[in-house]
Amino acid sequence: MIADSVLRGRPTLKNKISEPRLLSPPPEDRAPSPKDRRSSYGSEQPAVDIRLSRDDLEGQVGSALSLPEDEIADYDDYDEHHHDEIVDHLDVIDPQVATVTHLSNAANSIFLPPLSIYSRRPIMNLPAAYGDQTGEKVQYKDELDRHVHGVLRKRDRARRIARGVWDFVKTPVGFCTALYGFLVAFWGAAIVIFLVKIINLHNADLQGFWVEVSSQVTNALFTATGVGLIPWRAIDTYRIGKIWYYKRLTRQLRKKAGLPELADEDDLPDPAYNPDYVHVLTDEQQDELHYQQLKFQQSQTWYRPHATETHRAFPINTGLLICLLIDFNSVFQIMLCGVMWGLNRFTRPAWTTGSLIPASFFCAIGASVYIWRGGAKTKKTEQVESKLREALQVSTERI
Secondary structure (H helix, E strand, O other): OOOOEOOOOOOOOOOOOOOOOOOOOOHHHOOOOHHHHHHHOOOOOOOOEEEOOHHHHOOHHHHHHOOOHHHHOOOOOOOOEOOHHHHHHHHHHOHHHHHHHHHHHHHHHHOOOOOOOOOOOOEEEOOOOOOOOOOOOOOOOOHHHHHHHHHHHOOOHHHHHHHHHHHHHOOHHHHHHHHHHHHHHHHHHHHHHHHOOOOOOOOHHHHHHHHHHHHHHHHHHHHHHHOOOHHHHHHHHHHHHHHHHHHHHHHHHHHHOOOOOOOOOOOOOOOOOOOOEOOOOOHHHHHHHHHHHHHHHHHOOOOOOOOOOOEOOOOHHHHHHHHHHHHHHHHHHHHHHHHHHHOOOOOOOHHHHHHHHHHHHHHHHHHHHHHHHHHHHHEOHHHHHHHHHHHHOOOHHHO
């Protein structure tokens, strides 16, 4: 098959390709190396970090996945934390690490704006190896090998997810997120409790007063994020809108130029990775696409613009849907503020708070669900498990 590549330049529709050359394999089938990702997207890193000493990278897994020696010096904190490539592999195979990653991504997207005064990347310890119930004695060179071997042999999915939730809550970001969620759930439940008279004060005015107090507190909690984060949400929606536009434009231009469809239309070609690739966008358009992808990824940690050894590119349509749901969370919250602060409890129609509070709440929940679903679709689970089994020489028949 004729690959979508040329020797030099970036041909446009006015200068169609006359002598394409063969490449094997096509660029879109090759994931950029970690070094390429760091040079092109300096912020591209997992949503979480795992603390582990250098000694624990000398086993079979660490040797198979860690950076070459000449690149280790680029990481000042390498003695204390995993290299990002190893964290990405654990995110694919380990439900505990994946749970921390998803909760962190959801919190970063809905609750925490990208500010330089704090880190939105929680640090967790390497999950403890669970007891081997097979009765076999296996020698491990380090804790990383022991952990990966245990994950591949015995999932314990429910227990690992529960531990992942606890690992997230123990971090500063996780504690603040959990506290916020608890307050929303507590005061939201209080509305129902007083409204349906589970707690009956036997006084209509006093009963209505506590319904109002619960509603106002819930509204204030929603306002902190729904209204307070509007500037960041508007910018993120603009950025993902531009990325979505260039996805459609790339598809249209490639079709007009007679070029084959991309293997993954969410992984838009970037000359920073494949300089010999046929780029149908102009230099200005390509630079803007690269810039918008970089800035959007810095804000929305779940977004992956390009495929790696462990993950595919994040679906752009799903990313746009997530941002729109978050935007509607803000829209409903603005409307809720209008009726809560513009009308008193005696003249305010009951249907306003009864519909706007759930609408705002479920938009945020929907965004979290799509962040999880989109992230799950990007994982190359079979490839990663096969690679790690090979590194540990684990028999697939015994797993």
